[in-house]
Amino acid sequence: MELPEHISIDQLIKGHEKITLSEAAKGRIAHNRAYLENVLKEGKTHYGINTGFGSLCNVRIGDHELEQLQENLVCSHACGMGDEVPEEIVRLMLLLKVHGLSRGYSGVRVEIVQRLADFYNLGISPVVYELGSLGASGDLAPLAHLCLPLFGKGEVRYKGEKMPASQALKKEGLEPIALAAKEGLALLNGTQFMNAYITWSLIQSRKLLQWADTIGAMSADAFMAKDEPFKHPIHRVRPHKGQIATAQRILKLLSGSEIQHLHKSQVQDPYSFRCMPQVHGASNDVADTVTNVVEIEINSVTDNPIVFHDEDAIMSGGNFHGQPLALHADFLAIAMAEIGNISERRTYLLVSGQRGLPPFLAPNAGLNSGFMIAQYTAAAIVSQNKQYCTPASVDSIVSSNGQEDHVSMGANAATKLRRVVMNVQRVLAIELLTAAQGLELRRPHKSSPVIESIWSDLRKYASFMPEDDILHDKLIAAERFLDTPAP
Secondary structure: OEOOOOOOHHHHHHOOOOOEOOHHHHHHHHHHHHHHHHHHHOOOOOOOOOEOOHHHOOOEOOHHHHHHHHHHHHHHHOOOEEEEOOHHHHHHHHHHHHHHHOOOOOOOOHHHHHHHHHHHHHOEEEOOEEEOOOOOOOOHHHHHHHHHHHHOOOEEEEOOEEEEHHHHHHHOOOOOOOOOOOHHHHHHOOOHHHHHHHHHHHHHHHHHHHHHHHHHHHHHHHOOOOOHHHOHHHHHOOOOHHHHHHHHHHHHHHOOOOHHHOOOOOOOOOHHHHOHHHHHHHHHHHHHHHHHHHHHHHOOOOOOOEEEHHHOEEEOOOOOOOHHHHHHHHHHHHHHHHHHHHHHHHHHHHOOOOOOOOHHHOOOEOOEOOOHHHHHHHHHHHHHHHHHOOOOOOOOOOEHHHOEOOOOOHHHHHHHHHHHHHHHHHHHHHHHHHHHHHHHOOOOOOOOHHHHHHHHHHOOOOOOOOOOOOHHHHHHHHHHHOOOOOO
């Protein structure tokens, strides 16, 4: 795929095996680099191009040392620790870095950007570590690890193996590329680490929000809940976009349900059923807000200094500061945690032995414990998510000898967001299994054609549980089932 001028989240959802730089992008990059090289001949001092970095910004570097300066920068900043970043996130980092540099304001050579694209296309994924970024001076440590293989250092994952980068380059017939002036700084400055995590989490969140409505509708029939709370007049008079859309979706999912036409003695249902439009809808609205912020960031220039060849200027600023991403990562984490919270409450009600369902959905309760402990698992997970939702963006810490005195902590916000989203999928998987069990216990009455189809598809992964069995395997199967798109 030729990288477009503007990348949307929807384009990233579709995915692609290979990326290419457009001729326009190559032209922009080359023209920008030519301008920078002409400026360097003038002998003026420019931060990070011929000076030290951070609090060493006043140290002038000799022209004959500029290439070594850039390689030293990458090596010294490659000090990440902790878990390895998942390969799918690393690939997103590569793609976002290529796209950011292709804007043509970073002062790098075309071959540098092309080599990062080569890594993406050839499946050479640099080994990056999760800990080390403050989310302010760019994602320095993670991006350093991402870029070490350009000049043959660091490690990569290639064809299922972890190996020295030099070995993978040799297998593909690629020579290391020595960095030129400004390039190390352009590679390290930027928000691509936290943005890759948030982008991944946003894509997953949007899918899980669809599943939450679907599973909630299945639970509603399993619990004999009414469809009245989803009817349009209620939402017309409180017209939040997400609320209206969620109510319409759930009502459509329940359309044609035989269970909805059965007599119901309750006057109202608990909030976890009745308020799905208000709760799910609010989280959908947050996802829309975060999508807008993330798409702006994906298509921005976030390194420093920025080379404005078209304005004859090299300007130092703070586009690498991750505050927009940090705040919205925390916001999305809270919104998605709420989806898990309300899901666990529906699971709790389904196993509570109410409305004609046996305790814990066990046909022979007492001898069998049924889904008793599955609800415990959901409760443990949602409690962990509440702990993860302590905002990272309210924190800061002074670094670089006081030069970098306010940081976003966007990297921490982004990495814990991913954990929240993964946990929400697990909680929804537990609800899905309990709802399917409850629905089957309502037989011969049936739900809507859409819900019955989902139930049938799920049963190919996880069967009905007439008596106690090891639930772990079924839970994992349901979790994987939610990797598929929601109807």
